[in-house]
Amino acid sequence: xxxxxxxxxPALVAQWREVSVHYPFTTTSAVGSVDLSINRxxxxxxLGPSGSGKSTLLLxxxxxxxxxxxxxxDGEILLFGERVAARKPWAWAARVAQYFQDxxxxxxxxxxxxxxxxxxxxxxxxxxxxxxxxxxxxRRVGLPDAWRKRRSSTLSGGEKQxxxxxxxxxxxxxxxxxxxxxxxLAPEAAHRLHALLTHGDPERSILIVDHRLEGLIEFIxxxxxxxxDGTIVAEGHPxxxxxxxxxxxxxxxxxxxxxxxxxGRLEEADIAPPTAPLSIAEALAHLEPGVASPSQIxxxxxxxxxxxxxxxxxxxxxxxxxxxxxxxxxxxxxxxLGPVVLRHVNLSIWEGEILGILGANGAGKSTxxxxxxxxxxxxxGKRKGAPAGYAFQRPENQFTAGTVxxxxxxxxxxxxxxxxxxxxxxxxxxxxxxxxLESRHPFELSQGQKRRLALAALTxxxxxxxxxxxxxxxxxxxxxxxxxxxQIESLHxxxxxxxxxxxxxxxxxxxxxxSIVVGEGGILxxxxxxxxxxxxxxxxxxxxxxxxxxxxxxxxxxxxxx
Amino acid sequence: MLKARHPLAIxxxxxxxLVASILAFNALFQIALIALVCVALVAFNRTSPLVxxxxxxxxxxxxxxxxxxSVFFRQESDFAVKMAGEALLQSSGFxxxxxxxxxxIACGMVxxxxxxxxxxxxxxxxxxVSAKLPPRIGYSLFAxxxxxxxxxxxxxxxxxxxxxxxxxxxxxxPGPVQVFRLVIPLLAYAVRxxxxxxxxxxxxxxxxxxxxxxxxxxxxxxxxxxxxxxxxAAIGLCGVTLL
Amino acid sequence: MPNSRIWTxxxxxxxxxxxxxxxxxxxxxxxxxxxxxxxxxxxxxxVVMGFWxxxxxxxxxxxxxxxxxxxxxxLSAGVQILLGSPAGLMLLVTGAVQGAGAELVxxxxxxxxxxxxxxxxxxxxxxxxxxxxxxxxxxxxALQPGILIAMFTLRCVSGALLGGWMGHVIVQALxxxxxxxxxxIDHDKRAAAA
Ligand SMILES: Nc1ncnc2c1ncn2[C@@H]1O[C@H](COP(=O)(O)OP(=O)(O)OP(=O)(O)O)[C@@H](O)[C@H]1O
Ligand SMILES: Nc1ncnc2c1ncn2[C@@H]1O[C@H](COP(=O)(O)OP(=O)(O)OP(=O)(O)O)[C@@H](O)[C@H]1O
Ligand SMILES: [Mg+2]
Ligand SMILES: [Mg+2]
Numbered sequence: 001x002x003x004x005x006x007x008x009x010p011a012l013v014a015q016w017r018e019v020s021v022h023y024p025f026t027t028t029s030a031v032g033s034v035d036l037s038i039n040r041x042x043x044x045x046x047l048g049p050s051g052s053g054k055s056t057l058l059l060x061x062x063x064x065x066x067x068x069x070x071x072x073x074d075g076e077i078l079l080f081g082e083r084v085a086a087r088k089p090w091a092w093a094a095r096v097a098q099y100f101q102d103x104x105x106x107x108x109x110x111x112x113x114x115x116x117x118x119x120x121x122x123x124x125x126x127x128x129x130x131x132x133x134x135x136x137x138x139r140r141v142g143l144p145d146a147w148r149k150r151r152s153s154t155l156s157g158g159e160k161q162x163x164x165x166x167x168x169x170x171x172x173x174x175x176x177x178x179x180x181x182x183x184x185l186a187p188e189a190a191h192r193l194h195a196l197l198t199h200g201d202p203e204r205s206i207l208i209v210d211h212r213l214e215g216l217i218e219f220i221x222x223x224x225x226x227x228x229d230g231t232i233v234a235e236g237h238p239x240x241x242x243x244x245x246x247x248x249x250x251x252x253x254x255x256x257x258x259x260x261x262x263x264g265r266l267e268e269a270d271i272a273p274p275t276a277p278l279s280i281a282e283a284l285a286h287l288e289p290g291v292a293s294p295s296q297i298x299x300x301x302x303x304x305x306x307x308x309x310x311x312x313x314x315x316x317x318x319x320x321x322x323x324x325x326x327x328x329x330x331x332x333x334x335x336x337l338g339p340v341v342l343r344h345v346n347l348s349i350w351e352g353e354i355l356g357i358l359g360a361n362g363a364g365k366s367t368x369x370x371x372x373x374x375x376x377x378x379x380x381g382k383r384k385g386a387p388a389g390y391a392f393q394r395p396e397n398q399f400t401a402g403t404v405x406x407x408x409x410x411x412x413x414x415x416x417x418x419x420x421x422x423x424x425x426x427x428x429x430x431x432x433x434x435x436x437l438e439s440r441h442p443f444e445l446s447q448g449q450k451r452r453l454a455l456a457a458l459t460x461x462x463x464x465x466x467x468x469x470x471x472x473x474x475x476x477x478x479x480x481x482x483x484x485x486x487q488i489e490s491l492h493x494x495x496x497x498x499x500x501x502x503x504x505x506x507x508x509x510x511x512x513x514x515s516i517v518v519g520e521g522g523i524l525x526x527x528x529x530x531x532x533x534x535x536x537x538x539x540x541x542x543x544x545x546x547x548x549x550x551x552x553x554x555x556x557x558x559x560x561x562x
Numbered sequence: 563m564l565k566a567r568h569p570l571a572i573x574x575x576x577x578x579x580l581v582a583s584i585l586a587f588n589a590l591f592q593i594a595l596i597a598l599v600c601v602a603l604v605a606f607n608r609t610s611p612l613v614x615x616x617x618x619x620x621x622x623x624x625x626x627x628x629x630x631x632s633v634f635f636r637q638e639s640d641f642a643v644k645m646a647g648e649a650l651l652q653s654s655g656f657x658x659x660x661x662x663x664x665x666x667i668a669c670g671m672v673x674x675x676x677x678x679x680x681x682x683x684x685x686x687x688x689x690x691v692s693a694k695l696p697p698r699i700g701y702s703l704f705a706x707x708x709x710x711x712x713x714x715x716x717x718x719x720x721x722x723x724x725x726x727x728x729x730x731x732x733x734x735x736p737g738p739v740q741v742f743r744l745v746i747p748l749l750a751y752a753v754r755x756x757x758x759x760x761x762x763x764x765x766x767x768x769x770x771x772x773x774x775x776x777x778x779x780x781x782x783x784x785x786x787x788x789x790x791x792x793x794x795a796a797i798g799l800c801g802v803t804l805l
Numbered sequence: 806m807p808n809s810r811i812w813t814x815x816x817x818x819x820x821x822x823x824x825x826x827x828x829x830x831x832x833x834x835x836x837x838x839x840x841x842x843x844x845x846x847x848x849x850x851x852v853v854m855g856f857w858x859x860x861x862x863x864x865x866x867x868x869x870x871x872x873x874x875x876x877x878x879x880l881s882a883g884v885q886i887l888l889g890s891p892a893g894l895m896l897l898v899t900g901a902v903q904g905a906g907a908e909l910v911x912x913x914x915x916x917x918x919x920x921x922x923x924x925x926x927x928x929x930x931x932x933x934x935x936x937x938x939x940x941x942x943x944x945x946x947a948l949q950p951g952i953l954i955a956m957f958t959l960r961c962v963s964g965a966l967l968g969g970w971m972g973h974v975i976v977q978a979l980x981x982x983x984x985x986x987x988x989x990i991d992h993d994k995r996a997a998a999a
Contacts, residue, residue, distance in 0.1 A: 024986070024987075024995075062765065064761055064764070064765065068757070068760060068761050068764065068815060069761075069987070070986060070987035070991075088764075088769075089764045089765060090763075090764040090765075090767050090768055090769045091767075091769065093764075093765060093766055093767025094767060098765045100761070100762075100765070102758075104758065105758045105761060105762060106762055106765075107762060108701075108705060108708075108759045108762045108763060109705065109708045109709070109712060109759070110704070110708065111683075114683075114777070114778075117777050118763075118766055118768075119766040119767055120775070121774055121775045121776065121777055122766060122767035122768055122769065122774050123767060123774075123775075124772070124773040124774050124775050125775055126775065127775055127777055130775060130777060131777075151708070151711075153708075153711075153712050153715065167766070168766075171766070336715065336718045336719075336722075337714065337715055337718065370722070373726075374731050375722045375725060375726060375731060375732065376722070377731075377734065387726075387729065387730060387731055389726060390722075390726060392719075392723075397719050397722075397723060398723050398726075399723070400720070400723050400724060400727065400747070402981055402982060402983065410727060411727060413729075441982070441983035443754065443983065443984075444983065444986075463729060580895060584895075584942075620835070620836075620839065623839045623842075623843070630846065630847050658944060658947070662943060662944070669895050673886050673895075673896075676886070677886065698814055698817055699817060702814075702817045702818045702820070702821035702822075703821055703880070703883075705818055705821060705822060706818075706821035706822050706824055706825035706880065706884060707825065707884065709822055709825045709826070710825055710828070710829060710884065713826065713829060745830070745975075746975070746978045746979060746982065747982070748826060749823070749826055749863075749975065749979055749984075750979055750982040750983075750984040751984075752822045752823065752825070752826045753819055753822065753823070753867075753979065753984040753985065754984045755822065756815060756818035756819040756821070756822040757815050757818075757819075757984075759818055760813075760814045760815035760818050763814060764814060768814070
């Protein structure tokens with residue numbers, strides 16, 4: 001409770017006053033003391049390292065915390081000038097649309113069309129109007145009409161996310177809240193969704209948490225950064241924060257736009273753009289041949305070169321003489337309890353290889369990954385090679401134990417001596433920054449923490465010659481991804497093979513010398529990642545968009561002194 | 563054809579059939595009822611006779627229990643004497659058991675009729691619109707019914723996770739021990755999912771009171787009245803066997 | 806608000822969902838029973854009966870509000886019918902009778918006590934009610950008194966063990982998974998620990 005009562009301000013949609021949240025059985029607060037307000041019509045992006053309390057903060061807004069998720073909330077929260085606790089969470093639904101971090105939490109398992117219509121039904125809108133709005137929402141998000149009768153639980157990770165987004169966008173609420181709405185979307189779909197979220201009604205206020213900034217950040221009015229302790233550490237216009245507080249963001253392990261790294265390099269070379277750039281095009285606009293003088297270009301080239309080199313894989317492609325590890329021969333793959341989605345797949349992985357698996361949503365990547373690791377029986381064809389470890393797209397699917405520590409302990413081979421086991425586990429907990437969470441139930445972690453635990457459990461032992469990681473970067477902060485790259489490279493150094501399914505093409509090109517593109521019921525292409533990225537026709541066909549840093553590569557080519 | 567009927571109309575006819583089956587302690591009536599249901603399902607619902615046969619098997623096993631109980635443990639059935647003397651078939655214990663046996667099958671087939679011709683979603687919607695079932699209870703029922711098919715998928719997912727930890731591919735068919743070990747995790751999954759569904763429903767505005775639209779709710783048509791009349795008449799016709 | 810008697814949406818959903826899971830387990834148990842009956846004869850039904858009460862025990866011990874035991878049993882009967890149970894629509898009545906038996910015992914403690922003895926008593930309560938019901942339905946009056954006593958005793962023991970005790974074990978195991986956080990059982994356990 002604040003001491004002096006303040007008058008609500010009509011220009012404010014939401015206001016947190018000295019709010020802090022404690023989950024039961026925890027000693028530290030999940031959200032530190034936060035003072036924050038959102039103006040009408042403002043588009044706000046909330047950033048912060050994993051576990052800093054972003055999702056918790058969003059959940060307090062309509063009272064789901066503490067009404068439905070037990071926790072202790074101190075301070076005062078106002079929505080449209082009214083105290084949140086004065087109404088039940090459902091009473092806010094007409095004015096606030098919420099997309100939760102886990103698509104499974106937004107959806108209820110109904111058929112797609114019922115799922116989208118549900119919020120409108122609750123507002124007692126006439127059936128004809130609902131039907132029209134549902135059709136429009138499906139069109140806008142890009143859901144095919146044939147899915148109307150499909151149950152949302154038979155969709156792939158990204159497809160679920162699209163349905164969940166349609167189900168919240170259809171509400172056309174004056175305040176839209178989205179927690180990592182694009183984590184599992186293929187690049188093309190993510191761009192489309194970012195545009196949908198940020199354009200439209202200028203009266204609509206938007207609060208987004210996202211780690212994927214490309215294509216989103218240009219439309220953001222204000223950035224709010226939560227620190228590790230759950231308090232606000234920076235706030236302001238993206239251009240200002242990303243340039244002036246870059247060191248702080250890096251230290252906190254928070255994502256910055258790709259352009260921000262380039263901006264840093266150009267600054268060092270003393271040829272930075274006048275205003276802080278949010279995209280590569282902006283960063284290089286003042287250096288285009290014809291605009292800039294040859295001497296300026298020459299001054300910038302080494303910096304851009306260094307920037308681009310950071311995206312080249314550090315490991316070399318293995319020579320095809322090294323022994324073959326796992327092979328799929330003429331394989332037909334089907335998700336469990338689903339139809340065959342991939343036919344006649346031929347794929348080989350060599351020892352010490354890092355393979356990227358790319359493709360649109362619903363192309364069949366997860367299915368292929370499970371078949372490749374031998375966990376899903378093939379419908380036809382053959383698989384050769386030892387079983388592999390698999391990091392599920394939804395980390396929760398991997399957890400079988402009651403605590404974080406136990407999850408890691410049970411991931412170690414049974415015949416390992418107990419002392420050795422606990423050593424390994426302690427080391428892993430420290431490496432993935434999970435030590436303070438060791439007695440927590442795996443389901444009570446933040447999404448990023450769940451992902452870290454899943455990856456830690458998979459890499460804690462060296463029992464698998466091949467690891468398949470399904471969307472390992474979804475939900476991770478920059479620090480987590482750096483850790484992941486480190487871990488993958490050290491596994492590679494011990495001769496292990498790793499297959500990475502990812503939508504993040506920058507990540508793929510930084511890590512994988514070779515990639516395959518899945519689509520149209522089979523493997524569309526197989527070759528060096530850099531070559532695939534240069535093939536615009538292939539990318540279009542597969543629903544991919546070139547990774548951001550490729551624009552810098554093209555600038556280098558354009559500006560090359562002939 | 564039967565699928566287009568209003569779920570509540572089907573429910574009404576089924577309840578009448580059940581009540582009749584319970585009140586009429588007569589083997590012939592039960593057999594007539596069974597035949598009626600089977601003919602209706604095969605003719606108007608395109609149910610394959612093979613499916614019907616497979617459905618009838620557990621009902622028959624179930625009924626067989628009553629048959630044996632009646633034959634062996636009836637007070638007046640002096641079983642040893644009967645075995646020595648008259649034919650078993652004429653003992654009152656046996657005929658009572660026979661009625662119980664056919665009644666189990668008849669009740670079973672009537673419910674199978676309901677299950678095969680009604681879409682659970684449409685049923686809940688019909689209850690919400692016509693029987694004023696509160697939406698919170700309606701959607702809870704809905705969620706429960708939708709959970710059932712997902713349990714299989716979730717169990718499969720858990721088996722894959724367990725198999726990975728054990729370091730070998732999962733077996734195609736789980737053994738009894740494995741099934742047993744999945745019970746608690748599946749229950750925990752169900753409870754968690756209930757919590758998440760509650761949040762999802764409330765966040766999109768499901769309120770305990772107030773008006774709300776129900777999309778795709780089945781409506782009563784003329785055909786439903788015809789169906790009820792024909793259904794009741796057919797059950798009445800079975801009653802001829804009682805005379 | 807652990808003391809409020811009104812069910813929240815989450816609690817309603819949990820009752821429904823537990824009903825559904827147990828419906829699946831019950832149907833599996835029917836198969837076990839049918840096979841055992843073919844092998845061991847007709848008293849088997851009374852021996853295995855208790856397991857069909859367990860949904861009310863588990864739901865009641867988790868939510869701890871009036872009507873939960875009854876509703877859970879009726880719901881699982883309803884879901885079984887939709888899944889095509891051999892017992893048919895009559896199962897609704899069976900479920901209601903069994904649920905009422907358990908509910909009555911919990912009501913006698915004013916929905917406050919869910920310890921193992923109370924759970925076992927609730928199992929016996931359900932057994933007694935279900936015995937009375939089968940008496941009417943299956944013409945038990947015509948059976949020999951000796952066999953009736955055997956059936957009754959077996960059913961009560963089964964209700965206490967397979968219903969009450971098993972329900973208790975399941976609830977404790979579920980509690981350890983952390984899925985019950987924030988529910989009445991969690992409040993009570995924490996209040997007891999504090
Ligand atoms: N149900 C819960 N019970 C107990 N602690 C929780 C629960 N949910 C989250 N926490 C803890 O609260 C803190 C904040 O979690 P939150 O999910 O808000 O983080 P976040 O910023 O959204 O992180 P991420 O980017 O990983 O999603 C974390 O340390 C997390 O472990
Ligand atoms: N149980 C099921 N029944 C029917 N179709 C299914 C089922 N499970 C998955 N599918 C379909 O199989 C296809 C492949 O799914 P998969 O999960 O492999 O896609 P993905 O490439 O991993 O997608 P994403 O990038 O969205 O994770 C999808 O089109 C999906 O809709
Ligand atoms: Mg989060
Ligand atoms: Mg996938």
